[in-house]
Amino acid sequence: MSFLNQQELSFILNELGEERENYFNAVSAPIIQTSNFVFEKVDDLSRALEDEMNGYLYSRGLNPTVDILRKKLAALDGAEDCLVFNSGASAIFASVFANVKSGDHIVSVKGPYTWAQRTFDVILPRFNISTTYVDGTQIENWQRATQPNTVIYYLESPNSWDFALQDIKAVSALAKSKKITTIIDNSYCTPLYQRPIEMGIDLALQTATKYIGGHSDTLGGILCGSHAMIKKIFDSEYLNVGSGIQPFNAWLLIRGLRTLPARLERITRTTVEVVKFLKQHPKIETVIFPFDETFPQYELAKKQMQGACGLLTIILKGITREEIVRFCESLRHIMMAVSWGGHESLAMPKCTGIKKEDFNPNNREHRYVRVYVGLEDAQYLIDDLSQSLDKID
């Protein structure tokens, strides 16, 4: 499995795509905050109108600040090209929508990200496109769910609650043999820890809102693939829905990228300590973390991922909803919020998405509390978890 070479990574994050001589040798990229671009020749304008990928015409298409980001992100993923969207959800929507027509069928890993699932369950059925969900851990399940009209395999590995993995090489090989397009949500790992395109995936997407931005101050979505595939999506969904990222937000993501390796390195170290603390704690039943030896797919995780960090899920020994609530509300520094990938550590109980009367203590998933480890000091976080665990029975 080929991971990013560290020298290559330094070059991508500091130099690739930046043409400093064109903007006063400024170190930081300019925010080209413009909607449109002027032309002197009618023929040049015609050429630009004919194909918006030819050059700068209107910022719903290409924009120079966004292009710097696109080049870096494509290189990180080892992809030919990349589009950056306003949010991860719009990257998901465009990648799927561009590759289906009425009557088609999709096989998706079960329990994908909420808004991928809404696309499959609410929007696509209106166009007579159906989706079968599979336990993606077994390759046979993909094979068995495939129909003659299957056009997409949708993967998310690991997912962001119980971190179930798919064997990415095996699923993409199966898809290739059937001419099925593969799409993966790689948000958990980022290309620093997993490179799906190297493993044969057609479209690798991630939310940029999480690790790439890294500061909980902007949304963004990334979609990487071949020139042909990216051009197809640019000409249709990207331009039509107008869901491309704005120049200022692109600039924030470029800034986030500069420190991505340093942030992931620190979070990786802190997560190991937090996991160690939680595993030995008498009030914790289980810690779910893909790089822990007890994780059911530990071998596969080690094989296809270079690292794991930040997100982990705990199950308390106490089984009532009240105890979960008390634990989460007793945290003093770790905040309660959706999302992850920023500087701030977070906790998120699964039961927030379940009606009180539907909470079932015998359903392990209902008891999940997801913890995101941010950039704070490890002992500071451990002390907070410790005092909060002391508050429950």
Ligand SMILES: *Cc1c(COP(=O)(O)O)cnc(C)c1O
């Ligand atoms: C947050 C998230 C998304 C969606 O990204 P947005 O930028 O919030 O639209 C997609 N996939 C996963 C796994 C996520 O956690």
